[in-house]
Amino acid sequence: MKCKVCSSEISKNMYFCPKCGTANFDLEIKNTELLKSYSEKLQTMIKNMGNAHCTKIAWDLTVDKYVDKIERLNLILSQPEFAKKSSEGLINRISNFVERCKEPEFHIAFVGTIKAGKSTLINALLGRNLASTSVTPETAVLTKFRHSENDYVKVVFYTQDEWTQLWNTISNNADVFKKEYSDLKGDEEKNKWLGHAEIKTDVNNENIEDEIERWTSSKHVEHYFVKEVEIGLKDFKMPSQVVFVDTPGLDDAVRYRSDVTRNYIDRANAVFACVRSDALTGGELNILYRVFSNSVDNPEKIFIIGTQWDSLNDPEKDWKEQKEEWVKYLSTESCYRSAETARRNIVHVAAYLMNLCRDYIKLDQETKRKILMPIAMKFDYNPWDNNLEEYLETLMEKSNVDEVSRRITHGIVPKYKEYLMNDITSNYDALSKELRSFFEENKASNEEVLNTSKKSADEIRAKYEKSKKELDEVKAYREQLEFALNSVKVNTDQRVEELCKALENMTQKA
Numbered sequence: 001m002k003c004k005v006c007s008s009e010i011s012k013n014m015y016f017c018p019k020c021g022t023a024n025f026d027l028e029i030k031n032t033e034l035l036k037s038y039s040e041k042l043q044t045m046i047k048n049m050g051n052a053h054c055t056k057i058a059w060d061l062t063v064d065k066y067v068d069k070i071e072r073l074n075l076i077l078s079q080p081e082f083a084k085k086s087s088e089g090l091i092n093r094i095s096n097f098v099e100r101c102k103e104p105e106f107h108i109a110f111v112g113t114i115k116a117g118k119s120t121l122i123n124a125l126l127g128r129n130l131a132s133t134s135v136t137p138e139t140a141v142l143t144k145f146r147h148s149e150n151d152y153v154k155v156v157f158y159t160q161d162e163w164t165q166l167w168n169t170i171s172n173n174a175d176v177f178k179k180e181y182s183d184l185k186g187d188e189e190k191n192k193w194l195g196h197a198e199i200k201t202d203v204n205n206e207n208i209e210d211e212i213e214r215w216t217s218s219k220h221v222e223h224y225f226v227k228e229v230e231i232g233l234k235d236f237k238m239p240s241q242v243v244f245v246d247t248p249g250l251d252d253a254v255r256y257r258s259d260v261t262r263n264y265i266d267r268a269n270a271v272f273a274c275v276r277s278d279a280l281t282g283g284e285l286n287i288l289y290r291v292f293s294n295s296v297d298n299p300e301k302i303f304i305i306g307t308q309w310d311s312l313n314d315p316e317k318d319w320k321e322q323k324e325e326w327v328k329y330l331s332t333e334s335c336y337r338s339a340e341t342a343r344r345n346i347v348h349v350a351a352y353l354m355n356l357c358r359d360y361i362k363l364d365q366e367t368k369r370k371i372l373m374p375i376a377m378k379f380d381y382n383p384w385d386n387n388l389e390e391y392l393e394t395l396m397e398k399s400n401v402d403e404v405s406r407r408i409t410h411g412i413v414p415k416y417k418e419y420l421m422n423d424i425t426s427n428y429d430a431l432s433k434e435l436r437s438f439f440e441e442n443k444a445s446n447e448e449v450l451n452t453s454k455k456s457a458d459e460i461r462a463k464y465e466k467s468k469k470e471l472d473e474v475k476a477y478r479e480q481l482e483f484a485l486n487s488v489k490v491n492t493d494q495r496v497e498e499l500c501k502a503l504e505n506m507t508q509k510a
Contacts, residue, residue, distance in 0.1 A: 109268035114249030117307030124351035148232025169255035184221040193225035277306035310350035354399035
């Protein structure tokens with residue numbers, strides 16, 4: 001049959017035309033006013049969807065179709081009939097999906113616990129000390145590094161609501177955070193920075209480190225109120241869409257910041273999970289399992305980095321044994337799925353050693369003697385030869401930073417567009433499934449209402465009376481059951497009392 005308004009084909013049992021929303025009054029529905037009301041709402045919704053200005057994605061037609069469909073479905077979710085039923089989480093996931101599609105950035109996230117060596121590794125890969133390593137763990141902020149035609153530092157601040165959430169998640173053992181905050185008179189400064197518009201400062205090669213320090217170092221009160229720092233670098237030799245992300249420690253004393261990292265694991269397109277080479281604890285294993293759970297489609301995008309490798313007593317010998325232990329835990333179906341892949345993607349590194357060798361000319365004699373020389377001796381350097389400077393190239397090779405860099409430049413970057421598209425498609429499929437489930441649940445609920453509307457008032461009243469009668473019968477049965485149980489209890493109590501008296505008499509006679 002055809003719709004009487006737009007002539008679209010509709011099946012006989014359809015309540016409304018799916019194209020224009022006109023009600024099908026040929027159905028045997030007694031409550032026509034309800035049908036008319038639903039039809040008017042549906043027509044308004046269809047009209048709004050037709051006039052909606054969806055986000056246009058210029059870089060890929062397939063992604064543009066994804067966004068168009070998701071945003072139209074989101075428009076339906078915003079209707080009063082659905083707004084109360086849809087979860088805030090679902091709406092946020094839709095918003096995040098659209099934002100990811102608008103700016104197709106490929107994020108390589110460096111995650112791990114505090115002092116696991118994330119920032120040190122990033123500095124080794126960048127070839128200069130830009131990621132903060134000298135500050136206390138309680139001062140970490142999300143920091144992004146990307147290629148830019150001009151060097152710049154962009155700072156995003158917490159809103160008042162975000163700061164309130166942050167402050168409420170400070171743990172009882174965050175004494176360092178609280179003391180530094182108090183010493184720097186944070187309360188006197190916070191109103192100046194909370195909700196502040198983002199600040200983007202163009203910098204030159206010489207003063208970029210000072211600008212970064214201002215917003216991330218514990219020496220400056222401003223750092224408490226910074227949510228995110230983005231650093232654009234001319235000499236960051238990566239495609240413009242590839243971004244390195246240094247994240248707060250997963251065991252930060254301020255849970256809000258740890259949650260930022262946990263949520264960012266879901267956002268990341270590739271993950272370098274940093275774990276100290278000398279230990280793999282249960283907590284770190286749980287973190288790694290979560291990383292894998294969010295990349296089930298391609299676990300090869302995940303690299304487990306055994307950091308501070310040079311801290312092992314015998315780095316080369318000890319690491320072989322340690323790595324095999326890690327392979328046992330990470331070659332399961334929920335992780336790498338094979339021991340071969342696990343061995344390939346578990347990589348050791350000594351980033352601090354690389355940075356010391358790179359900056360050798362700037363080191364003071366004490367650092368050379370007390371820090372660099374003992375490390376060199378682990379790799380058969382003879383201190384009596386007095387030629388440490390000549391041994392630097394060997395030590396930099398031993399640090400294995402070049403191998404980590406190669407994994408990025410030769411393994412990930414050439415495929416980043418493919419990975420990015422796969423991630424977007426995977427997220428789209430997951431959202432579509434969730435939305436389909438949501439609307440099917442609502443469909444079942446609405447069908448019950450419409451089926452009820454087919455019945456006359458007498459039928460509805462009769463059903464009500466039947467239900468009421470059944471309820472009354474249940475109540476009566478329950479009362480009888482309670483009476484019977486009470487009777488049994490009384491009889492049992494009496495019988496117990498009689499037995500006790502009988503036993504007492506027997507005892508007295510004996």
